[in-house]
Amino acid sequence: MNTLLNSLRNNLDLTNMFAQVQQTRLQFTRIHALTEAWHWLLLVFICALLVAYVVWMYRRDAIELRKSTAFTLILLRVAALVGILFFYLNLERLTEETIVKNSRVHVLVDTSQSMGLRDDSDQTQVNRIAHVVQELAEGETIQGLREKHDVLVYRFSEDVRPTEIAAFPRVARESTGQANGLNAEVVANVRKLVQIGLALLAVAILSLLYYLFRARHNQQNETGAWSLLSGVVLAIAAVVVVGVGNLRHPELSFTDTLGITSPDLTQVSTNPDVANPEFDLPDVDWASALSPRGTKTRLGDAIEYLVTKERGGPIAGIVVYTDGRNNSGESLEAAARVARGFQIPLYPIGIGSDKQAKNVRIVDMEAPQRVYPGDNFKITGYIQAFGFENTSVTVELISRPAGIAVDDESQNTVEEQTQWDLGSDGQTRPVEFEINPDDSLEGKRDYIVRIQPPKDDNNPRDNQKSGTVEIVTRRNRVLLIAGGPTREYRFLRNLLYRDREIQVDVFL
Template identity: 35%
Template sequence: MFHLLAQTRTTYELARLQGYTERWHYLVLAAVCAAVVAFAVWMYRRDSVELRRGTGALLLGLRLLALGGLLVFYLQPEKRTERKVVHNSRALVLVDTSLSMGLHDATGSAVPATPNRLEQVTDVLADSKFIEQLRERHDVHLARFDADLNRIAVLKKLPQKGTEPAAQASPAADETGEEQDEPEIDWQAALVPQGIETRLGQSLRNLINDERTGPVSGIVLFSDGGQNAGIDPAVAIAAAREAEIPIYTVGLGSDRRPANVRVGDLVAPSRAFPGDSFKITGYLQSEGLTDRTLSVELYSRAAGSDRNEDGRLEASQRVTLGGRGEVVPVKFDIMPDTPGRRVFRLRVKAPAEDSNATDDMQEADVEIVDRKTRVLLVASGPTREYTFLRNQLKRDKDVLIDVWLQSAQEGVSQDANAILETFPSTPQEMFEYDCVVAFDPDWKALDETQVDLLERWVAEKAGGLIALAGPVEMDRWVQDPKLAKIRSLYPVEFNRRVVLFEEGRFGSTVPWPIDFTREGLEGEFLWLADSAIASEQIWGEFPGVFGYYSVRGAKPGATVYGRYSDPEAASGNDQPVYLAGQFYGSGRVFYLGSGEIWRLRALDDRYFEQFYTQLIRHVSQGRLLLGSSRGMLLVDRDRYLLGNTVVVRAQLSDPQFEPLDVPSVALEVVRPDSTSETLQMTPDPARKGMYVGQFTALVEGTYRLALPVPDSEDDVLTRRIQVRVPDIERENPERNDALLSELAKRTGGLYYVGAETVLGAAGMPPLPNQLQDRTETTYLAGVTDRDFEFDWMRGLLVFICGALCLEWLIRRLSKLA
């Protein structure tokens, strides 16, 4: 609402005339008034023939005065007090936060030698000179964009010295009209390179459409010009020209690409088995080295050994590099021989002209485990999903599978290693399993001890639970108060009443695709191919599923990976949750809205098998990668995009194997450039012995996480994660001078090269001086002054009555009728 100060002006107006919208309205009023006056004059000329000239004129004047009073009454005079409102001129500052803004141009990579592109922007914004100069004449509206446009804050115009500020339309005022404290902006936190694509044209167009009704002085755009998605910037230029909003562009980054070869990614399984070969794949990218042939070497060393040493040479290849930005895969077959965690390092022997030696290698950890994955399938009935997965796991030589088919008769045959007649009831039985896959199970068949055992297995023993919803048993147990612990395991909130069959939408006649969220597209355990783009294409060919189980939504802290896409099933603005996951203690739980992934087999049998193989590994990785008898270190996934927030969890126990109880534990985060920071992990109030911390991945490459276990000698929990920039943000990383210059030139702005030039460096005029003050002053109409209205109506009545009474008296004295 408007924040108003006491600057006012008083106006008087005739309310009746405000309703006169046509010229003939005034002509009719004038004609009526003329006719009335003419009639009065004619009448008095006739009546006053025998009177003295002065008496006749006096009577005529009194009658005209009375008629004039009636005219004034008809016109309705009003008194209003208007309030002056100043709409400050606005300067819109728009910052590109796509992942290409995290690149460091001195080396052409994301490994720092100088501040990256976005850090150059934050340095300018954090320096008060630029923002303060803008605020001398404008309100400064701050926003960022990548795939979407997001507002950051509004900084009000600074009051001029020695002047009384006028009333202003102030976004800093709350609903009561009180001025709010101006926000303090943490620029490093507000501007993080995180967008996997750059929708420059679309974001500009949306910002212009949102602000065009206000007094906008101009848009200051900080970007490298890396338009790679969304509408054409020409649409934004047309919108800016129509709204008469100039765009001042500030170009970041280098306008050329240095020669460089880099190991863009290294993919290896998180675990392998002695005697079973596995593949390690590296991905090379190069600039300016097309068709050059180089040596690529793969080394390995025991985890915990000197990281400055390459270790044992496992294999080497000669590789011919591709063209500009082309990704060249390099694959190695490895045959492990002994159990233990090993670090594999892929190194490329770069030529002398390589501009950045720090990105010539990548590392990945592989746990060589001499054990098989133990999986328990629990199903209320032999559904297709259950049958296909049981057969698949039985064929897998790395898996031991037990089944509990709740509807099976005693003595029934099942293709499994063991057939259970009931759910495990002792820790010895339960803790042998790495993963439980539950197909619309009847959890009411478990007694209290078994429910407690399942919850403890997930929370304390890092068990992985995959829960599939279904139309048969779900409604029978979701409202049961005895199964509160089972409900707590699920990453979704169930409805407070029993869901009607038709609300669940099981048995729809039309399949609907799974609408993957950003987390779902980035989650490699859901990929059906080697890359996110190829996987998205395959999922796009999938016709979809016919049903889902209706839930209220995801729990706080849970991650939604996919939604049921039928628009008629939406609740408010959200589609129903179909795929979701969460950490529960040290374990993971993954939820599917129905058991219909078997329909992937219509595209290819391998997709179904890959989906469940990766999902089982994902939820059970905590048990398969136990780093110590006293704890484990957990992350959401092993691979992140630049700018992602990495949430780290640690389940720790003391020397007596009781949950650890200390105020905090220190996690060392070693970045790819060998710099490090210490992250203090704090206790999770919901789970004893669980500690949580997070950091933002701002450097591309391999991060190493190390957590010394308190009160131990050499017990250190370690994990590695890979941070990368998506290919779409690397295709054209150089500064797009042509686009940024066109945006400025065609809208009446200027193009600045480099963030430091906005204050007048390199011969450029200071940018704040180029933005014209477009402050607008308006007056808000006030309410009618009722006291004034009462006073003038009373006075007018007295005046009319007085004139008529005096006329009557004179007529009586003059012996007129």
Template identity: 35%
Template sequence: MNEMINESIGHGTQQVVYEFARASTLEGWWSWALLIGSLAALLFVSVRLYRRDVAELPKLTRWTLIWLRLLTIASLIFFFFDLHRRTERRVTRPSEVVILVDTSQSMSLPVGAIASTETRAERAARVLAESDLLSRLEQEHRVSVYAFDQASAPQLLETRGGFFETREDDEADSSSSSFSTLAVVGSLLVALGVLLSALSLLVGAAGRTQAVPWLLAATATSLVLGVIVLGSVYAVHTDQSLTQILGVSEEAAATQQEKAPAEPSTTPAPVRVADWSQAIAATGSQSRIGDALRSILSDFDPSTLSGIVVMTDGQNNGGVGTGAAIAAARRSEVAIFPVGLGSSSAPVNVRVVDLDAPRRVYPGDKFAVTAMLQASGPNNLEVDVQLLDQLDPSATSGMNAADESSTSFGEVVDSQKVKVASDGTLTSVRFEIEPETVGRRRLAIRVVAPEEDQNQRDDARSARYEVVAKKLRVLAIAGGPTREYRFVRNLLFRDKSIELHVWLQTGRPGMSQDADRVLDQFPAKPEELFEYDTIIAFDPDWTAINADSLDLLDRWLSQQAGGLILIAGPVYHPQWTRLRTDPRVSRISGFFPVNLSTRGALLAGGRQGGENSWPFQFTPEARRAEFLWIAEDPADSFDAWEQFGGVYDFVGVKTAKPGAKVYAYFSDPTTEVGGSLPVYLASHFYGAGRVYFQGSGEIWRLRGESDAYFDSYYTKLVRWVSEGRLMRDSTRGVLLVDTSRAMVGETVTVRAILSDDQFEPLDVPQVAAKLLSPSGRIEDISLLPLKGEPRPGTYGGRFVVREAGSYELLLTLGDALEEQVLRQSVQVRLPTVELERPRRNDGELKQLAEMTAGVYTAVDPDTTNDQVRKTLTAELKPQPQTTILPGTPDIDFNRRRNVVLMWLIAMMLTMEWVTRRLHRLA
């Protein structure tokens, strides 16, 4: 016998189950046959003996005594079968549907093969935002929407549906009220039985024996029914006393409810997207369909996963292939429903992928501008490519500058006819231009695209540059005439844009050097030191620089945005690092972007006189560092670095400092300490200035590959570290970015060192800057104070670049009467891997569907959102799963059950004994 009371509890139901424990221990038909036979014999014998024993009594009295004895036996049988109560939970997990949306940059291409203004990402946003797809699915499933691109795991955007929101209070109140009514009825029956028993005694004493049998039968019926009803309610409600059940006392019940711990909610909070166009913007550099599917299949239970919807163009160009995802889906029996966005035929389009131009040039010096073109379509294209140049509009109009899509790039200064292959390969075009006037200027490369070109927004790219008349002033300090020092000195002395001063610490007075000026000591006055933009230190003897000069150097770095290049060496570097009692050591060590080792060479203090050369192990940060681009193309540059034989020695470095960027490690595995190779190239910000560290003076060995590589490295390095000085727009501060070139989707870090109108460090909670994107959109960027900086007034922030082109960051200081604007620009490009195959990959998407029992939906320009919704809602069948969690027997119920049985048996035996005594039976 099972009786269940269902109580809704969130994601499932709580069921109170009553069952006979003894019944589950009887195995085999013979056990039941023996038990039933024994009970039948017992009942038969009892009835037969009682009929003989009470044959002389009135008929109604005879049957009353027989039924009292039978009910007593039945109560004992009920006790033998041992009725238990336990609470089991029936958990129903909802059916689930996962929607994966591709946010790689190929989704920025148009939907159709003909001219169209709607991109694939915009179409996906319309399907999610404007159609009722999500609202229909959430009626039967829990829907989770994820975005995926180059990351190995997709990002959750929204969850909805599948949340049981039931109310239990009314049901519980109704159940409690009905049981209270039964308890009252049982109490009334017991009271009636007691009253009838007293009345039967009085009637019998009065001599009216004919009415006694009827009163006796009514008394027994009332008492038995009353005890059964009242006892049943009492046993079931084990958390309440008898007075609480009858409604006499409520205080104890309230206390009981307060002590009862609330069951923690397992219902996840829903996550909603406010703007789908922003949430699934096409910014990723890769499309990892296989990784996204495998991640979902590993995170979700396949028993409740009704299907996976993938909204993509099918171009899987990163991570594992889709074959592994198909195999995992087949093992889990989960269907995949691809929604193909884009065109099955190659769209006709030509675009400017990238534009490479210097940030600073000098009047009269020609410089090169290089652009990369890419085309798609049925045939190769021949197009006119134009170079345009003008004064930067934002230099005068601020945030009202023309946007990237505008045609107002200035006048055409040169043009070329270029043949571009339609298979997605890159075509380079190069222009040379000679700057005319000093100031900020803007140039652009524009393609005169054919009429059938479907995306005019990528036909042009612009870049900002500055023509500066000021020469770069460099101070070279050397502990001795090393090869590195001599080669760099000669290089910088020949550069017409650089004024070179040198201090050779081992030199004698009157010694000749290839330099514009020769010093015999470190500059002692601020006006002397602050005229320099860059200081290059070749293993200097730091002990020859007094503490006051070091304080001056600190001010030059942190306040004047100077650039410091530290080239370690084997002579003086190990000496000063061991002077632990010299207070200057901590100041000098603070300049370095790395924590230096103070131990000897045998204790990880570095290497001197190595027998073999080792190449650099570059980090991902190195790929973004322009000073390491020693060839015309970044890829060719790192090919050249790989061919470079490497270096022999390095100085001891413990770790990089927090916030420092490591570009390269010394790759000899035998030099590894604590699981990390020695840092060889690194940099960090020191206040407003940049400090660059090089582990030894051996880059001169690069001349064995090409003198041009060596010259390019040091020329770009000097200009990069002095960028803060050259790009200062105000005497009140400097604005810096960690990189001037970035890929779409990357994060750019911003740093500002600011002063107030009294030239004291600025002290405000935050500083607001404006970011002008290539499309003309203006964003607010908040810069907050940076903790742990050596100089107050240092602020930092970051922003994500989401489109290709030139970004302009502006920070305004002062008021309208004395307004000063700090500027920085970042050139952003699209990775070519995402746009090499613009065609929708129908073959792979169909395979995903067919191999997993799913359905493929191709979305063409004329496909309506309603058609997509109908297909998906019809195919995604709900498959919830119910699990039963058994509970343990209720001990309090067993105790109260035994008490009720004891009172029932005792009452029936007492009535039987009294009746027999009144009728003078044995």
């Protein structure tokens, strides 16, 4: 069983869902409006036309200027056009926050009566459900799954829907800041870009100062005049480099990029779906919550309900603890087919032995709901046995007033007792009791069909079945009013006369 659980945890790890992710990026929003090819051709043609016009105009008007000055003026005008183009393309900073819900693992535990059986091959000599209780209470299954997923535990038996017992949130983990792209290497690269930009800016300032204080006054020094052009080019390059460094990671402050302050790269995850380490986990009495009381095993219904509930959601898988096959409700094949269609994996964990344990049980009981004093009625119990072929047992019918405590046997009355031969393994045989209630009895009474099992019966929980019978002393009175002996009147009158629980009075 431990090997299966370890394999289960490893497989479910593959479907781990990550915590909250926040990402900031830059985008030209106008580009999304340029959906046709001619849109781009027109934009490129207009930009090329404007650049050509600017160059032509400045070359014509700057004939008398020095080449360095002319090139500087052309560069400034082209830079202005590029700025207009940026404004037109509408550069925006977008922050996207992706919140991924924690994946969930559903654990289904079979609580039918067969889980209360004790297998002869089990050296621990405990029943089947005790192994599941011990694993959930003391084992590492839930804690191991909580490292990656939210865990929800259900029980199922004869009900169409499984019953939720407890929910365990995922264990909180610390994020290293890498969810938004920040780490020490990224910060170092940004600082290098900013340092390069500042170095270019310093050289540009020196070039411009040289031009202002020396080269500008020397009209004959053409080489020194180029300092104006180099200063402008370097200043523009410096602004672009520093801007790129800041825009790539706008969550960094300017002092962080300069190295004056250091950003906090370790932050605890703020995802509300990740459990706080101090969160109070539910205190579950597993032995009581998983008591095997169900008379049926609706495994297919339980799986189909969870698949329908979780389809499209972040479900990692369904774990099933059970000792047998689906014997009621939706077929297991159909439920597995639905789960496969939604790509929800199933992880069955078998409990117990492949050999049928020795057991005698009352499968069902039939009794009327209402009777009258003095009227005979029948109560039928259906007995099934495994491992006790050709064995005789004592079957008794007990009556008691309804509503008293289950463990109070002071008012029990043994109505009848009989010896009954058990059939072959798995065969269900009916045993009938005929009851004639006393005229003094009235009200509700519980009737219990009970077996005195052999010593090696493995499950004493299923050795009896009970039903409530109401003994009524008054009949319902009906006044039938009609305008004449019509066909409908005669039909209804005869129908009511034949019902012994009804007293009919007629007014025509």
